[in-house]
Amino acid sequence: MVFLAGGDFSENPPPRITHEADRRLYVHLVRTTIRHLRLLDEIARLFSGRGHQELDRPVRALVLLGLAQLRFLDKVAAYAAVNETVEAAGFLRAGRAKGWLNGVLRKAERELKPGPFSPGREKPGDEGTGGEGKWWPQEASFSLAIRTSHPDWLIARWEKQFGREAAEGISLANNRYEGVTLRVETTRVTPENLARQLEGQAIHTEPHPLLEGALRSGQTLGLLASRPFQDGLFYVQDVSSQVLMGWVAGLLKGKVLDACAAPGGKLTLLAGRGAAGLELTGMDLHPGRLADIWVNQNRLGVPHTPLAAGDGARLPVSSGCLDGVLLDVPCSSTGMIRKYPELKWRKVEADLARYSLLQEKMVLEAGRVLKPGGVMVYMTCSLETEENQGVVNRFLTENKEFTRISFREVPPPPGLKADPAGLITGEGDFQMIPGQDRMGLYGALIKKNEV
Ligand SMILES: C[S@@+](CC[C@H](N)C(=O)[O-])C[C@H]1O[C@@H](n2cnc3c(N)ncnc32)[C@H](O)[C@@H]1O
Known part of the structure; x- marks a missing residue:
């Protein structure tokens, strides 16, 4: 398992898996295991008496893969899940662990109960932690963080910021990525x-x-x-980005820089709208990623924009010369866990301070290059206050020549099928939290005052 072996988790199965159904199963299995890692580790500990720190990486990966199939993959018969996982130990030079694996998986299989899973505060009939019809009764006594496989620090933050019920909703939604x-x-x-x-x-x-x-x-x-x-x-492109960009597109006019543009999702959206008089430029820190933008512009047939490599924290642009800056900044991406479950295990709380430092520099730079009357759209796919309102409020407090534009003052995007008020924070920013069909996204509008 690539992720546990320390490599990159990829949505793309290795090329040697050629059959479409096998490729689908590979992605589903890897994702499911990573998504429910903490719950599965806890179940492995419960049925074997050994915590994950005591297991060799291949053995841990195998026991988790086996448990994930038993608990979450109805389409894989239990005997096949156990036998195949035990057999795979031989390929990973973990043959000595075959007996142990067999024992843990068989015990876990015996303890499984038919669903639906509904312990704790979840509604009856709810799929709970994402299970497809079976569950271990022991799960009912686990904390929300273990049941939904999130690090404690994330659950604690969301409870504090959004309340207990919303935190539970986010963590359950994160386990139900449906496409x-x-x-x-x-x-x-x-x-x-x-x-x-x-x-x-x-x-x-x-x-x-x-x-x-x-x-x-x-x-x-x-x-x-x-x-x-x-x-x-x-x-x-997630619906959250489509809604936010649809909301702000009309404000971006004249010379506009997309300062973190790769792979071009928002840039191609704006370019494709062909707004009169809009002169877009795309920039990204990583020169190699500019090619991704070019490929996307080509494929979509939208106008090619100038592309440049550059650092958003030190813009290669003179002061006061742009009408708009789109700042889709690098962030902890905690709103994207639904799609990239490995983020839960890759990010640590200390990352937030590092990101917000960079984000503050980028906002300051964007402010410097704006003309009076110019608008900055700041956005992150993080749910964390430090990276969102924290950055924007600090900038506005320290730079009185800028004003926040409330989303309440801007017409919502055409075709929005929800109450726009539900997507606007008390301060007037855009915030979507992960739900059944959407990821998390934050956006703020900052205007440089006319002189
Ligand atoms: C959230 S992604 C942007 C996604 C893009 N706007 C889109 O819609 O497809 C953040 C981007 O910021 C870039 N980046 C990271 N650090 C940067 C910096 N200091 N200056 C400019 N771009 C940076 C990354 O390479 C990444 O492509």
């Missing part, structure tokens, strides 16, 4: 026509419940290999 949202390139195709074309390739989509015109699909693997994708008829 992706498509941004339809409406200059090339209608959503209905795109849905028909994808259906023709056995990819089912449905209208997104939050935003008219957006589609969602649970079949992520086939999507990127599909003809409509190659033809540039859609971009995979």
Whole structure:
């Protein structure tokens, strides 16, 4: 298991797995194991008496993979899950652990109860931690952090910031990633026509419940290999980004810099709208990632914009010369855990201070290069106050020539199927928290006062 072996977790299965169904199973299994890592570690400890620190990496990976199949993958028969996992020990030079693995997995299998899982405060019939019909009764006594497999520090923060119920909602939503949202390139195709074309390739989509015109699909693997994708008829972009960008696009006029542009999701959205008089430039710290923007612009057939490598914390631009800056800053990405469950184990609380330091420098730089009357759109896919309101409020307190524009003053995006008020914080910023069909996103609008 790549992640536990210290490598990169990839959504893409290794090329040697060629059969589509096997590739799907690989992604599902790896994701499920990473998503429920803490619960599975705890179950392994319970049934073996050994904590994960006491296990060699391959042995830990195998026992977790086996338990994940028993608990979460209804489509894999229990005997197959146990036998295959025990056999795999031989390939990972962990043959000595076969007997131990067999014992733990068989014990765990015997203890499983048929679902639905509903201990604790979850509603009856709720899938709880994401299980597909079976659960261990012992889970009921675990803390929310263990049951939903999150680090304690994240749950504690969310409880403090959003309240106990919302924290529980976020952690459960994080375990129910159901697919992706498509941004339809409406200059090339209608959503209905795109849905028909994808259906023709056995990819089912449905209208997104939050935003008219957006589609969602649970079949992520086939999507990127599909003809409509190659033809540039859609971009995979979470509904949260589509809503936020739809909300702010009308404010970005004249010379606008997207200072953290790669791989070009927001840049291509803005360029594709073709607003009159909009002169966009894309920048990113990593020169290699500029190619990703170029490829996306090409595929989608949107106008190519100038692209440059540069540091958003030291912009290579003179003061007071831009009308707009889009700052989609690097962040802890805790709003994206639904899609990238490994973030739960990669990030530590100390990262937040490091990110907010960089974010503050970037906001300061963006402020420097704005003309009076110019607008900065600051956004993160983090749920953490330090990276969101913390950065914006500090900047506004220390720089009186800037004012916050409340999202209440800006018309919501066309096609929004929810009450816009529910997406605006008390201070007037945009905030979406992860839910059944969306990831977390924060946005703030800052204007340089006219002189
Ligand atoms: C959240 S991603 C941007 C996503 C992009 N806006 C989109 O919609 O596709 C953050 C980007 O910031 C870039 N980045 C990191 N540090 C940076 C810096 N100091 N200056 C500019 N870009 C930076 C990363 O390479 C990454 O591409």
